[in-house]
Amino acid sequence: MKIDDWLLEILACPACKSPLRAESEELACTSCGLIYPVRDDIPVLLVDEARKPS
Template identity: 60%
Template sequence: MNLDPKLLDIIRCPGCRETLSPEGEELVCSGCGNAYPVRDDIPVLLLDEARKPA
């Protein structure tokens, strides 16, 4: 995954508005724990596409 650090500073979880951190090929929310996929270096911030925390 090759995301601009400035982008990571401004995007937020669409579910709870907390910060997102890169983990593998996903962005994981620090609040609710949802994990959003990154496809072709584009974050897919859709709740329907999120992997829910275990």
């Protein structure tokens, strides 16, 4: 996954507006824990596409 650091700093969870952190091929919310997929190096920040942590 290639997401620039400057972009990761400004991305926020659409559900709770908290910062996101990179985890392998996904982005995880630091607050609510929703995990968003990254497809072709593009974050898919749709709550309907997110999964809950296991």
